[in-house]
Amino acid sequence: MNAEVSTRSVVESMIREDATIDAGELYDVANLLGMSDQQVRLCIKRLVAEGRFVQDGRGRKAILRATETMARTLEPDLEFVRFMYEQDRGLAPWDGRWHLVAFAVPESARPARDAMRDAILRLGGAPIQGGLYASANPWEDRIDSTATQLGVADHVTTFTTANIAIGGKGGARQLAERLWPIDAIADRHRRLLTVAEETLLALRTATRIERLTLAVALAAEFTQAVEPDPLLPPQLLPQPWVGTAARAAVAACWAEFLKTEADQPIRLFRWYAEVINRIV
Numbered sequence: 237m238n239a240e241v242s243t244r245s246v247v248e249s250m251i252r253e254d255a256t257i258d259a260g261e262l263y264d265v266a267n268l269l270g271m272s273d274q275q276v277r278l279c280i281k282r283l284v285a286e287g288r289f290v291q292d293g294r295g296r297k298a299i300l301r302a303t304e305t306m307a308r309t310l311e312p313d314l315e316f317v318r319f320m321y322e323q324d325r326g327l328a329p330w331d332g333r334w335h336l337v338a339f340a341v342p343e344s345a346r347p348a349r350d351a352m353r354d355a356i357l358r359l360g361g362a363p364i365q366g367g368l369y370a371s372a373n374p375w376e377d378r379i380d381s382t383a384t385q386l387g388v389a390d391h392v393t394t395f396t397t398a399n400i401a402i403g404g405k406g407g408a409r410q411l412a413e414r415l416w417p418i419d420a421i422a423d424r425h426r427r428l429l430t431v432a433e434e435t436l437l438a439l440r441t442a443t444r445i446e447r448l449t450l451a452v453a454l455a456a457e458f459t460q461a462v463e464p465d466p467l468l469p470p471q472l473l474p475q476p477w478v479g480t481a482a483r484a485a486v487a488a489c490w491a492e493f494l495k496t497e498a499d500q501p502i503r504l505f506r507w508y509a510e511v512i513n514r515i516v
Contacts, residue, residue: 330469360466432485
């Protein structure tokens with residue numbers, strides 16, 4: 237398995253539907269991913285100190301219980317994933333309009349200003365110039381919700397346009413190449429495609445713990461590839477787009493996982509099943 241997975245990601249991926257983790261399974265999966273027991277113990281110790289887990293028992297016989305704070309932060313953005321696959325299947329065509337947001341939050345509200353900028357970037361926004369960001373996808377509801385939550389709605393403006401020119405250049409494809417790191421996005425998806433193809437082959441002979449390990453590794457690689465992806469429409473990307481192939485390979489892997497792991501109590505399986513069952 238060629239995936240790169242952090243110890244914290246492994247722990248978070250092993251949470252069951254009742255918000256607990258079987259430490260024995262956790263150690264087994266971590267070991268298969270090349271992690272030592274000491275790495276796992278130190279990670280658990282940090283997470284407990286941060287108030288994210290409560291530990292009952294010791295070593296491999298322990299049970300970890302996620303606190304409410306931890307449980308709330310783990311839910312993936314399933315709407316983002318659904319939209320991604322709809323886009324890949326040609327069900328979310330681009331209307332040729334750019335969606336922009338501008339904000340000028342006072343220095344006195346600097347933490348809110350920084351949080352607003354970070355949220356815009358997480359939504360795939362690209363900076364055009366100071367305080368002005370662009371997206372190719374509708375994001376107004378999320379922008380408005382975030383601005384209201386941060387108490388800066390009066391300082392945020394959203395608008396759409398069919399025409400943007402930067403430095404006198406306004407072609408849609410050229411703008412996309414200038415605003416977003418398309419090569420880096422493609423590289424992450426090439427890696428994801430490789431990991432997914434390796435996973436599909438390994439599933440043929442994998443044991444239960446090996447399948448669980450493959451699922452954790454694939455989910456981590458998927459997150460690393462798609463979280464920084466602005467989900468640009470096909471018109472703005474080189475074709476054929478490697479992201480489409482990579483995500484299709486991931487969907488095929490989860491379809492195989494779910495054939496034999498339908499009753500798997502790990503939350504990770506439910507999260508992906510909710511999306512994959514709609515597209516496979």
